[in-house]
Amino acid sequence: MRIALNVLLIIVSLGMIASVLFQSSKSAGLSGVFGGAQTFFSKKKGLDDFLAKLTVVFAVLFVILAIVLTSFYS
Numbered sequence: 037m038r039i040a041l042n043v044l045l046i047i048v049s050l051g052m053i054a055s056v057l058f059q060s061s062k063s064a065g066l067s068g069v070f071g072g073a074q075t076f077f078s079k080k081k082g083l084d085d086f087l088a089k090l091t092v093v094f095a096v097l098f099v100i101l102a103i104v105l106t107s108f109y110s
Contacts, residue, residue: 038108045101052094059087 038105041101041105041108045098045105048094048097048101052091052098055087055091055094058083059091060084
C-alpha cells in the first residue's frame with residue numbers, strides 16, 4: 037500500500053510540475069508591471085483556464101497524499 041501511494045505521489049508531483057510549466061506567463065518583465073492591469077481584469081480562456089484548474093487538482097491531491105503517507109510512517 038505504501039509503495040503504491042509513493043508511486044502515486046510521484047506521478048501527482050510530476051503532473052503538478054508539468055501543469056505549472058505549461059501555463060503561459062502573465063507578465064513579461066518590467067512592461068508587465070504597467071500593462072498588468074489589462075491582463076488582470078481579462079478572463080482566462082481555453083488551455084490556460086484548464087491548466088489552472090488542473091494545477092489546483094494536482095495540488096490538492098499532493099497535500100492529501102502527503103498527509104496520508106505521513107500518517108503511515110509515524
